[in-house]
Amino acid sequence: MRNLILNTDSYKMSHFAQYPQGAEYVSSYIETRGGVYPETVFFGLQAFLKEYLTRPITQADIDEADAICGLHGVPFNREGWEYILNEYDGYLPLEIEAAPEGAVLPTGNVMVQVINTDPKCAWLTSYIETALLRAVWYPTTVATVSRACRDVIARYMEETAESFEGLPFKLHDFGARGASSEETAALGGAAHLVNFMGTDTLSGIMAARRYYNADMAGFSIPAAEHSTITSWGRDGETAAYANMIEQFGGEGRLVAVVSDSYDFWNAIDNIWGSELKEQVQQFGGTLVVRPDSGEPTEVVPEAIERLMASFGFETNSKGYRVLPACVRLIQGDGICARSIEAILEAMKERGLSADNVAFGMGGELLQKINRDTQKFAMKASAIRINGEWRDVFKDPITDPGKRSKRGRLALINNGQGYRTVREDEVGDQRNVLVKVFRNGEVLVDWTFDQVRERAGSN
Template sequence: MNALLLTDGYKTGHHQQYPKGTEEVYSNWTPRSNSYAPKGCDKVVSFGQQYVFTWLHNYFQDHFFSKPKAQVCNEIKEELSLYLGTDYDVTHYEELHDLQYLPIKIKSLPEGVEVPIRVPMLTVVNTNPKFYWITNFLETILSTMLWQPMTSASIALLYKRIFKKWTLATDKENIDFIDFQGHDFSMRGMSGLQSAIISGMGHGAVFLGSDSLPVISSLRKYYKAEGFVLGSVNATEHSVMCAGTKDDEIGTFRTLMTTYPSGILSVVSDTWDLWKVLTDYLPQLKEDVLARDGKLVIRPDSGDPVAIICGEIRTLGGNTPKDKGVVELLWDIFGGTVNAQGFKVLDPHIGAIYGDSITTERAENICQRLSDKGFATTNVVLGIGSFTYQFNTRDTFGFAMKATAVVVNGERRAIFKDPITDDGIKKSAKGLIKVDVIDGEYVLIDEVTPEEENEGELQVIYEDGKFLNSTTLQEVRDRINATV
């Protein structure tokens, strides 16, 4: 697809609509509100910029600059003439093709840092006065691609903080477990492959567990990831259990443990009757499970996650399987140890994972309920799926890219928006900006001079087709982990 189509249709006439003599348009990318974000997401993780601008650079090279000018410009002329019902002039596109690179400068906060709401994370400005129009021509594709990795990384960080808080309270000697306690199950429920990748990279910047395989190669390509990137385990699905037949489900368990005599093996256990698995089959398989050189992980997949893992709250203290929940039933069969903090830790040969409809609120409730029952929260892994990562929009953090400064006939103008009918969320910064760190917090300072704009924490990462100040996955993870 022609790279010039990577925008909203209404932007195709904006080069004619700016004041005559416009030479520069300067915009910033800012999270404006967390009103729709999960409770506890008070800041936003800076993440995804390097991927987005590398992708955009490569796309323009492959689908515009490297193709004959007549071909790509005539193609867009024909398409837009039909689209707008006019003889569309493509002179500005032809001039861009002659230039052979995107004449923009991108400044960004470091990836992996947390940014308060209403503090810009990115600025975009044209570097050639002839192409003042390109700054906000790119707004659409940048918005499309930037909001999701930042949103997913921010929510993943909230999960990790929940896990850390409860691990410190119930099993602090096992703190490294939290790197794997949130596992990405989201790929099948995302809106498309690119959505799965950019969201999955956001998760992978925070956690080390994922079943979204394309994320690994993307982190290697765009963030120079080396060695181990993300991990998972051997695991079944319902088709495997069904193929083994309902009448011989216990035989399927035996076969699986024979096939995988060591390591972690996750078995979906509610294809038919979870409680029968936990009260009939597993007691019969106890010696086989304990004889394995590894952990058998029981995976429920239906119902209320909190009640399934922790037991029905309305009958807390009862003795039915539903009253007890998965973790307590596993303790009844396999036992374990009581750690120095006084919490029960399952025998290392057995564990649990739940990955259906998990939210940050449910994760908090599961940890709270397990703790209340005297169990370490490290007895369970939570699969974080599209119920968390796809149920978001650009509005989750109110992301927007807005112009705040222009140069017209050599005169710099500070511009801003502040709709009288709005509640203040859409009010933009004004003029050139910089971001400083004051008392350990990123702070916006607007209406600065061009000299001051060159100072501060926003650093150039892309200019006139060249990349600068690149980062690695390890550097991003180190910044994120410093805030957990």
């Protein structure tokens, strides 16, 4: 699966023979054309550049692609690929410029622009579309969804909590097992960490480390699963819980225990709230109780109030009740941006601070999105033929929303937000797009801290 020549759609194979005679350069761009969220957090291109475009194609790649295309029934541009191999040592003669990663861009703006650097390779710009668009739309969409969740949580913390101190750990990534591949988990997991610092997706931590120089981008805690609790048997439930505190308790430590294997309300009222109450209060850290079933808008506030009945509470300066530091709750079942808001609203109505709860999000974070969540597209916008630049665009009468941009593009920010203009209209304004890749070389190496700072999560 590492043959870059075959990392495309079949129909791309015939496009080299479809451009006008005299075509020298083709310029294309990536944008969101709308979607669920009005803004996107641009992220993930650097990982693709480092992982794929810094590796040259080889003669073996060309031979394999030629054989595959012959069997598959599509033409193959062997001459073009061997030209790249011989003239550029297999590195793609492309120049890519992009918005700084972490930038929060309103929909409808250019975030990536790509052009061939050799007039004999005008076909290459659109050929890379499949791989390049996929490399951008997925992590950018995950980062956008994660940020939307952060905005919701922050709003309720502003209304019901004393500070935003715990915000970076309010949404934990539970999505690794629900992702379609390890690479998906890595890119999506890293994208979530642009906005938060809690994760159980180790692949995401490694992606942030390898591609964005992050020594450690996310953190986790010891946590139980149903198998480790139920292996003690129903009669051993109390012993299973006590073992968690014994094994992982200590000053300043957190430990999460799933508590709904049998009777969740009994676990709260009688086991945590009575039999093990003293241990919880004295182990020096924080017990995080995890329900994993039921209707979250009902279970979460009810569970918090039952914990308060056993462990007490304080009322903060905003008039909302907060559990003592020794106990909290995490809801990791049925979580998405909508359910987070519904849960926090239900808590607010019952006078409960958002400080009492954290969330774990799985499939809704890393998997239940697609290219149309933010309506991503990559389109050609300019072509140079025999030395003359021409606009390239589509304007379908049946769907004005798919109208594409014209000309070589630039992204400006005059203090009133980002806006896309033609490159020849920039004037004395600064083009925000940065050249990040040229002919096999990555030109910019953003750090994860820089990405987080731009996204406003530092």
